[in-house]
Amino acid sequence: MDFPAERTVDARFMEPPQPFVATMEMLDTLQPGEEMLLLLFREPHPLYRVLQKNGHNWVSELRADGTFAIRITC
Amino acid sequence: MQALLAFEQGPPVAVPARFFLTAPLYLVLAGVLLAFEGQAVFASRWTPAALALTHLLTLGFMLQIMLGALIQILPVVAGAHLPQPRLLAAVVHPALNLGVLSLALGFLQGASTWMYAAAVFLVIALGVFIAASGWALWRVPSTSPSIRGLKIALLALLITVVSGVYMLLALAGGWPLVLDRVANLHAGWGLGGWTAILLAAVAYVVVPMFQLTPGYPARLAWWFPRLVFLALLLWSVGALVGVEWLVTVARVLLVLTTGGFVIATLLLQKKRRRARVDVTFRYWQFALYAVLAALTMALAEGVWPALGEFKAWPLLLGLLVVLGGDVAFITGMLYKIVPFLLWFDLQNRSAIGQPPPAMNRLLAEVEAEYQLYLFYLAGGGLLAAWIWPAAMVIPAGVLIVLTGAGLFLNLVRACWRYRGFRLQAVVNGERA
Numbered sequence: 001m002d003f004p005a006e007r008t009v010d011a012r013f014m015e016p017p018q019p020f021v022a023t024m025e026m027l028d029t030l031q032p033g034e035e036m037l038l039l040l041f042r043e044p045h046p047l048y049r050v051l052q053k054n055g056h057n058w059v060s061e062l063r064a065d066g067t068f069a070i071r072i073t074c
Numbered sequence: 075m076q077a078l079l080a081f082e083q084g085p086p087v088a089v090p091a092r093f094f095l096t097a098p099l100y101l102v103l104a105g106v107l108l109a110f111e112g113q114a115v116f117a118s119r120w121t122p123a124a125l126a127l128t129h130l131l132t133l134g135f136m137l138q139i140m141l142g143a144l145i146q147i148l149p150v151v152a153g154a155h156l157p158q159p160r161l162l163a164a165v166v167h168p169a170l171n172l173g174v175l176s177l178a179l180g181f182l183q184g185a186s187t188w189m190y191a192a193a194v195f196l197v198i199a200l201g202v203f204i205a206a207s208g209w210a211l212w213r214v215p216s217t218s219p220s221i222r223g224l225k226i227a228l229l230a231l232l233i234t235v236v237s238g239v240y241m242l243l244a245l246a247g248g249w250p251l252v253l254d255r256v257a258n259l260h261a262g263w264g265l266g267g268w269t270a271i272l273l274a275a276v277a278y279v280v281v282p283m284f285q286l287t288p289g290y291p292a293r294l295a296w297w298f299p300r301l302v303f304l305a306l307l308l309w310s311v312g313a314l315v316g317v318e319w320l321v322t323v324a325r326v327l328l329v330l331t332t333g334g335f336v337i338a339t340l341l342l343q344k345k346r347r348r349a350r351v352d353v354t355f356r357y358w359q360f361a362l363y364a365v366l367a368a369l370t371m372a373l374a375e376g377v378w379p380a381l382g383e384f385k386a387w388p389l390l391l392g393l394l395v396v397l398g399g400d401v402a403f404i405t406g407m408l409y410k411i412v413p414f415l416l417w418f419d420l421q422n423r424s425a426i427g428q429p430p431p432a433m434n435r436l437l438a439e440v441e442a443e444y445q446l447y448l449f450y451l452a453g454g455g456l457l458a459a460w461i462w463p464a465a466m467v468i469p470a471g472v473l474i475v476l477t478g479a480g481l482f483l484n485l486v487r488a489c490w491r492y493r494g495f496r497l498q499a500v501v502n503g504e505r506a
Binding site: 012013015016041042043045046048049060062063064065066067068 | 149151152153217218219220278282286288289290291292295
């Protein structure tokens with residue numbers, strides 16, 4: 001899951017609602033089928049609901065250091 | 075953007091608020107009981123007053139807040155949606171409170187009628203809650219340690235309830251029962267299983283989120299709930315079939331696992347990026363060190379079993395875990411959750427272009443600080459009462475009453491201010 005920095009939102013030390021805002025802003029810049037990576041220390045279930053409603057797919061992986069790496073397809 | 079925490083799909087703020095506003099009153103009741111019956115409380119953990127006091131704190135305060143918070147946060151932490159949350163709260167809240175009050179009266183008066191009533195109310199409250207949250211949780215896959223932890227914690231709650239109701243019926247009906255063995259297991263499943271695993275499962279999310287710390291290492295987060303559950307199972311089997319070495323191994327495993335989690339949390343907090351030390355952080359630090367002290371006592375008892383023979387030993391251990399640890403941790407959490415929920419509701423209601431008031435206008439940090447100082451004083455008072463019960467139970471009881479009253483006042487004040495801002499939002503034109 002190596003993603004370029006310009007397609008990555010590293011929200012691990014951000015306060016709510018910044019992770020959500022940053023993710024939605026990046027999704028706005030992507031074309032359909034393009035992917036982005038969200039890094040967070042929790043699973044963002046509320047974001048998942050919004051992604052689901054908007055027709056995005058995502059795959060989540062928990063890394064050893066406690067980071068959830070979430071690959072979202074626009 | 076407000077969908078961030080999915081509270082639109084969650085229950086309205088009044089649902090958890092009724093639990094949060096009722097809980098501090100049990101601290102007040104516990105303080106009153108301590109002031110009047112304190113010498114009996116400190117005489118032995120088995121006196122009616124000690125049993126009543128324990129359950130006013132563990133059910134009336136702790137469980138009450140945990141249930142209210144779970145109804146609100148299960149969608150956020152686990153993506154699990156409870157069926158009919160308003161109806162659930164409308165059943166669970168009154169049944170739980172009638173159950174706790176009946177239980178305390180049953181213990182204090184030794185009256186079987188109150189004990190039967192408590193059993194009925196508590197089975198309704200907790201049976202309905204376990205069924206509803208179990209249904210919601212087992213429909214979601216365990217994709218994170220938090221979800222796995224919540225499921226395991228719920229199983230531990232079920233075992234706690236079954237063992238508690240069994241003992242209650244045995245006491246009321248005069249059945250023969252090896253009370254101390256079952257009571258130890260009941261306390262172990264309630265405090266070590268349900269409470270510790272639940273707090274850990276929630277801490278995995280809220281410690282990094284509120285304190286801006288790194289996340290819990292994945293291996294620790296996955297294994298902590300499983301190891302605690304395993305330790306409690308081994309302890310139960312050992313105790314019920316009379317294999318003492320198994321009980322010892324299980325208790326050592328429980329102490330080491332819990333100690334590992336506490337130390338990991340302290341280390342994470344050292345790496346936090348939020349420089350400001352707020353009331354929640356100070357409550358959590360107090361809780362972590364109190365639990366660490368209790369675990370050290372438990373280990374010492376493992377090495378020198380004679381320590382456990384002193385009547386005062388398990389009392390201090392219980393005080394450290396319940397009041398020093400769990401009550402402090404939960405109160406600290408409350409100071410984050412309540413202003414946030416109220417603020418979030420206002421944000422959803424406020425007209426576009428009119429931001430909601432800052433969170434500290436609902437509950438000022440200095441107000442929470444005064445209550446924290448009362449809590450510190452109450453802790454000191456209890457320690458003094460443990461050493462000199464005859465002289466100190468009344469001051470300690472009064473300090474607990476003030477701590478509970480301070481918390482109640484702070485929460486009511488926040489709700490009152492919320493009401494004012496909400497009326498203002500109506501005047502300004504709520505968002506459609």
